[in-house]
Amino acid sequence: MNTVTAPATGPGDAPAAGGPGSPAPPDAPWRTTWRRLWGDRGSRTALIAAVLLILVALTAPLLSRLGGWSPTAFDADAIDPYLGGLPHGPLGGISAEHWLGVEPVTGRDLFARVVHGAQVSLLIAFAATAIVVVTGTAAGIAAGYFGGRVDTVLSRLMDLTMSFPSLIFMIAMMSVAQDVNRVVLMTVVIGVFGWPGIARVVRAEALSLRHREFVEAARACGSGPWRILTRQVLPNISGPVIAYTTLLIPGMISTEAALSFLGVGVRPPTPSWGQMIAEAVAYYETDPLYFVVPSVFLFVAVLAFTVLGDALRDILDPQGGRP
Amino acid sequence: MSRRTRMLSASLSTSLALALLGACTAQGGGDRDPDGRQPGVATGTVIGGTPKRGGTLTVLSNQDFAHLDPARNWVMPTMDFGTRLIYRTLTTFRAEPGKKGSEIVPDLATDLGRSSDGGRTWTFTLKPGLVYEDGTPIRARDIKYNVERSFAPDLAGGPDYAQRYLADTEGYAGPLDGKHLDSIRTPDDRTIVFSLRRPVAEFSYTVTLPTFSPVPASREKGVQYDLRPFSSGPYRVESYARGKKLVLVRNTHWDAATDPVRKAYPDRIVVIQGLKGGQIDDRIIESAGVDASAVEWSDLQPSSVAKVLPKPGIRQRLSAERTGCTDMLALNTSRAPFDDPKLRLAMQYAVDKEAQVTANGGPALNDVATAYLPPSLTGGRAAAPVHDGPATGDVKKAEKLLAEAGRAGGFDTTITVSTGDKTRAEALQQSLSRVGIRLRIETVDPSVYYDTIGDTAGAPDMAISGWCPDYPSAATFLPFVFDGRTIKPKGNQGNVSQFRDKAVERRMDEIAAMADATAANKAWTALDREIQRTSPAVPLLWERKPLLVGDNIAGAFGHPSWTGQFDFAAIGLKDPSRSRG
Numbered sequence: 001m002n003t004v005t006a007p008a009t010g011p012g013d014a015p016a017a018g019g020p021g022s023p024a025p026p027d028a029p030w031r032t033t034w035r036r037l038w039g040d041r042g043s044r045t046a047l048i049a050a051v052l053l054i055l056v057a058l059t060a061p062l063l064s065r066l067g068g069w070s071p072t073a074f075d076a077d078a079i080d081p082y083l084g085g086l087p088h089g090p091l092g093g094i095s096a097e098h099w100l101g102v103e104p105v106t107g108r109d110l111f112a113r114v115v116h117g118a119q120v121s122l123l124i125a126f127a128a129t130a131i132v133v134v135t136g137t138a139a140g141i142a143a144g145y146f147g148g149r150v151d152t153v154l155s156r157l158m159d160l161t162m163s164f165p166s167l168i169f170m171i172a173m174m175s176v177a178q179d180v181n182r183v184v185l186m187t188v189v190i191g192v193f194g195w196p197g198i199a200r201v202v203r204a205e206a207l208s209l210r211h212r213e214f215v216e217a218a219r220a221c222g223s224g225p226w227r228i229l230t231r232q233v234l235p236n237i238s239g240p241v242i243a244y245t246t247l248l249i250p251g252m253i254s255t256e257a258a259l260s261f262l263g264v265g266v267r268p269p270t271p272s273w274g275q276m277i278a279e280a281v282a283y284y285e286t287d288p289l290y291f292v293v294p295s296v297f298l299f300v301a302v303l304a305f306t307v308l309g310d311a312l313r314d315i316l317d318p319q320g321g322r323p
Numbered sequence: 324m325s326r327r328t329r330m331l332s333a334s335l336s337t338s339l340a341l342a343l344l345g346a347c348t349a350q351g352g353g354d355r356d357p358d359g360r361q362p363g364v365a366t367g368t369v370i371g372g373t374p375k376r377g378g379t380l381t382v383l384s385n386q387d388f389a390h391l392d393p394a395r396n397w398v399m400p401t402m403d404f405g406t407r408l409i410y411r412t413l414t415t416f417r418a419e420p421g422k423k424g425s426e427i428v429p430d431l432a433t434d435l436g437r438s439s440d441g442g443r444t445w446t447f448t449l450k451p452g453l454v455y456e457d458g459t460p461i462r463a464r465d466i467k468y469n470v471e472r473s474f475a476p477d478l479a480g481g482p483d484y485a486q487r488y489l490a491d492t493e494g495y496a497g498p499l500d501g502k503h504l505d506s507i508r509t510p511d512d513r514t515i516v517f518s519l520r521r522p523v524a525e526f527s528y529t530v531t532l533p534t535f536s537p538v539p540a541s542r543e544k545g546v547q548y549d550l551r552p553f554s555s556g557p558y559r560v561e562s563y564a565r566g567k568k569l570v571l572v573r574n575t576h577w578d579a580a581t582d583p584v585r586k587a588y589p590d591r592i593v594v595i596q597g598l599k600g601g602q603i604d605d606r607i608i609e610s611a612g613v614d615a616s617a618v619e620w621s622d623l624q625p626s627s628v629a630k631v632l633p634k635p636g637i638r639q640r641l642s643a644e645r646t647g648c649t650d651m652l653a654l655n656t657s658r659a660p661f662d663d664p665k666l667r668l669a670m671q672y673a674v675d676k677e678a679q680v681t682a683n684g685g686p687a688l689n690d691v692a693t694a695y696l697p698p699s700l701t702g703g704r705a706a707a708p709v710h711d712g713p714a715t716g717d718v719k720k721a722e723k724l725l726a727e728a729g730r731a732g733g734f735d736t737t738i739t740v741s742t743g744d745k746t747r748a749e750a751l752q753q754s755l756s757r758v759g760i761r762l763r764i765e766t767v768d769p770s771v772y773y774d775t776i777g778d779t780a781g782a783p784d785m786a787i788s789g790w791c792p793d794y795p796s797a798a799t800f801l802p803f804v805f806d807g808r809t810i811k812p813k814g815n816q817g818n819v820s821q822f823r824d825k826a827v828e829r830r831m832d833e834i835a836a837m838a839d840a841t842a843a844n845k846a847w848t849a850l851d852r853e854i855q856r857t858s859p860a861v862p863l864l865w866e867r868k869p870l871l872v873g874d875n876i877a878g879a880f881g882h883p884s885w886t887g888q889f890d891f892a893a894i895g896l897k898d899p900s901r902s903r904g
Contacts, residue, residue, distance in 0.1 A: 074678060074753050081685035084628030105625065105682055105746050263742055268764050269749050282601055282626035 036315050043311035049304035053297075057118040064116065067099055069109030071116040072269045078107040084286075092289030100293050103276075104283055110293050113271040117294065120272045121301070124187050125252035131191030132252075133245050136198030141229055141237070143199070144206025155203070158196035166193035167258070174264035182266045190255050198244050205237040239316035247309035250302040257298055273298045369420060370642060371877030374895025378902035380589040380876075381613055383603045384596045384620035387566040392549040393533035394472035395481040399648075399791055400620065403885035406533050407585060407892040408558045408571060408592065413447050413466065413515075413530035418584050418892040420644075420880035425699075425795045427528060428583060431461065431537070431555075435527040442522030442838055443490075447530070449513040450581050455539065456554040456574045463509040465537035470507060471498040473534045477546060479814075482532045482793065490520040499545065524840050528794035531884075557587035569594040588878065588895025589902075600624045607871045608637055615875040616902035618889055623869040625684045631871065640874060642889065643867040644881025647699045648791035649692050650683075650864040651804075652751070653776075653819035655784050660736060665728035667858035671710040672721035675754030679863045680714075682750040688869055692862035695804065696851045699883070700797045705865075706848065709855040721758045733759025739783040740764065741772040747787060777815040787863070788819040791886050796840075797847030802831050805854050822859035875901050 037043050056063065064071060078093050079085045085105030087093025092101030092110070100110040143154040170189045177185055209215060215232050223231070259265050260274030268275075273294045280291035389398045396405045406412055415430040417423055429435055432447040439446070453461040470489075473481045475497025486492060490506040506518040523529065542553045551560050557579075558571035571592040579587070604627035606614045623631065623641070631637050654661040654670060661667050680689045691714045694706035712720065725731055736755075740748040745766055752762040765783065767775050776786040793799040803809065807823030815821070830850055837843040855862075868887030872879045877897045881887035896902055 072749075072753060072756075074750065076678070076681060079681070081681045082687050083632060083685070084625045085681055085685060086629050106749065263766065268745055268766070269752060282624060286626060286629040 033315050037311055040311060042307055046304045046307035046311070049300055050308055053118060053301050053304065054122060056115050057122045060115040060119045064112035067109060067111045068097065069112045071108065071112040071271050073108065075102060075107035075109065078102045079104060086287055092287050094289070101289050104287050104290060110290070113276065114273070114294055114297055117271040117273045117276060118297065120183065120266055120270060121253055121256055124183060124190065124256045125249050127187040128190040128194065128252045129245060129248045131187065132194035132198060132248060133241065136195035137202050137241055139195065140199035140202025141206045141233060144203040145210050145225070145229060145233060154199070158199055161193060162196045164193065170259060171262060171264050174259065186256060186259060186265065190252060194248065194252070198241070198248070201240055201244055202237055205240060206233055209233050209236055243309060243313035243316045246305060246312050250305040250309070253298070253301050253305070368880065370640060370872055370879040371897055374588040374877035374897065375899055376588050376895070377590050378616060378896040378899025379591040379593055380894065380896060380902070381617035382592065382594040382620050383598055383606065383617050384594055385598055385600045385603060386621065387596050390480055390549050391552050392478065393536045393538060393552060394469055394478050395549065396533045397480060397482045399886040400888035402533055403882060403888045404891055405552070406536065407556070407890065409552050409554050409556045409560065410533065410536035411555045411582070412533060412536045414527055415531050415584055416882070416884045418586065418890050421883070424883045424890070427531060430582070430584060436530065438526065442524055442526070443519045445517045445519065445526045447515050451513070452578065453555070453581055454576045456559040456576055458576045459539070460512070461537045461555055462512040463515040464512070465539045466515055466535060467507045467509050468498060468540050469536060469538040470534055471504055472538065475499050482534050484529050484532060485534055488519045488523050488526070488529065490518045498540070499543070521836050522838055524838055524843070525794070525796045525798065528796060531794055557582070557585050558592060566597050568596065585892040586895065594620070601627060604630070604871065607873050610873045613902060615873040616896050618872045618876055618879060618894065619870050623871055628684065640872050641869060642872070642879060642881045642887070643688060643869045644883060644887030645699070646791065646866045646868050646886040647697050647883060648789050648866065648886055649695055649697045649862055650787065650789045650866060651695065652861040652863055653786050653788045654858070654860060655782050655821060656859050657779065657821040660730070660734050661784060663728050664857050665724055666730060669721045669724035669728065669758070670861050671858055672712060672717040672724065673755050673758045673760060674751065674861050674863070675716045676863055677714045678750040678754055679747060682747040683864055683866065688867045690865040692865050694851050695854065695860065695862055696797055696800055696848060697792070697865055699795060700792060700800060701848050706851065709852050716754055716757070718757050725758060733761060735761045735763070736784040737763045737765060738785040739775055740766055740787055741769040742766045743769060744787055773816060774814070776819055777813065779810060779812050779815050779821055782821070786819050790817060794884065797844060798835055801847060801850060801854070802835065805859060806831055820859035824857065827854060
């Protein structure tokens, strides 16, 4: 929401104002949200963790330079070739040189790979979420506001996409399209199957909004549908959309990891968490730390974004539709 | 065999002798003490002593057999399994570990064959009293029939030596439509005469292949024969659910008096397929219950090595025989960039073979290859390298060659590997990046790997490809890997480089026609060096095959003729009563 829309939110802002918190002054919904988010210990921790992960992803090249290893550099000295390439030393080869140990067989630095993996995982997760949110919101708003034939067509399309066996289709797509940029392809493929969920939530909201007084008033004043959609309807569904978006991200992170785990992820030698976990499975007994490191990162990322999303939904969309 | 099976992972590692080895780098062809540093038991040692008769031997496998039909069986360990247990061949290898295992003895035949006409005609006489699993006699014409079957397009995948060696086979498409070959004659039920198109000095070895085992025409079932080969050996198929379970039971009509090779200790042999590689290792390490009487079919996983080597009790159950195969990086010579010999030569120096050793299980299980022909075909010693330099590669020299080829800045190229070889591809990628070559890795499922690289039009620039000699002769190696006339548009195997060179082909024909085996061997070794100078492939590794056995297994040793797979003719149990779970 920006200042232009502020007058419209007054009468229409039932969700934000209806929360259990103190009645907010009309111009400070963000401050309320922030205060409640920060005030709760759980969501504060999640927020910090999420911001840290994003920072790690953004500064991955710097961090790995700090660690002294590139994610693709082999280190033959860190492993014992006679023991199946297991890292030298206890705890998966953790040392002053390799902060989180090394990958068995290749001796690649786990710290460098895991921070670069964060880059890939979060980039794909955020980009796919963006696709889902934009498509889903646009489709939902159109279906809910215009109704009739538009609604029928879009709703059937949502049903169709939802009933599609998406994971199988993704695996097939990834194995057929050999020459495409894998990151782009994964983003698009994951994104294409995610939009109906959010579209349904948005459609329900838009459906109830289209007959509200302020929308009728705008229509009576001669506003066109574009103006009504962007100025009246959209600002009023932004709460659920934001909450839903945050909840989507952990799902996207896991989907990316799942695809990489199944061997249809990014092209080697690009690191990704799912791929690292897949490779580490064989070493769970002999080098457990190799398995633990990427798993902990994946776990923290998914947990942080889930807690954050839950908190945001409680604040922005308290009675709102669970996806 | 022909190609090696690069199913699942194909890698291993191990070491033993950690103390001895410390820091050794195998540079060039430095031959090291073969046994002092071997991971498992020494070459030539039998694990578990002499077996007792009886019990159930379990084989745990992660994959189905490619083909058990003797006309189609051309994958190394499966050839071992088929010819040792289910069908007999005219001659076969001794059931002994080490060098003696490469010697052949008569099997169905009374001797190793008699040649006449300068090696163009070979005559074999069958032993009297040989019978199938139903007691009917084995006749010479049944062997002829199976050789003919290997020509049938429907029954593809088997050894193609009959096509290569027999005379007058133009246009012949197998016996399924009633046509027969004139170049194999069976004057009576116990005599078979092969007429060859050129002299073949080692034809006694050729007839160890499953192509030369008997199949009665009355049992012909076309492609279905794969499911239930009719037994002439010590065991018959009781049940076979492909990809799940094969059960063999004793063939009561098999007579040990006619068979000097097969010991047939167990009463039953059960092959359980479709297991996960790591689980198989864990089960056999544990050796609980029936798993104590089990052996593994496919290689120990690299990640399991650390569970085996530090424990002497388990390590002495590990066999790690040399495979006798050469693992190569095939360069696609049919188009840019590797149609330029300069670039191919640069690859010889750009590749870090030491990193390949590590990625494939470490120096205990791999030697750096310095020639196409494995040491077993060049007198037991690694050949002196044509392109010398450290095993980690010679970056300066590679850069110089690249500059001469006008690609000083490197170039983009692709490799296709099966998913199990991803780490090896990454090691390659890393080593090529030192000279600016940007390698893109495509990974494909192991089951479609050979189809992908065998499609000559869509083949990648590079592929990791291995070849194993079918018997100890370079004639079963170089002509399969570097003869341009063998290239097929689909299902191309062996000559993955698509290497075509008229001079090399002419020389191969000349050597193949030599009657003197020693001279031929010398000539093959010289030709190997000749081919290396145009560099259609980079020799990478000479591997060992690490296989674990349960602690109730006896008589187990890796057989040198079948890439180090256990010799199923001699394996059995220490205590048969423990095998009944």
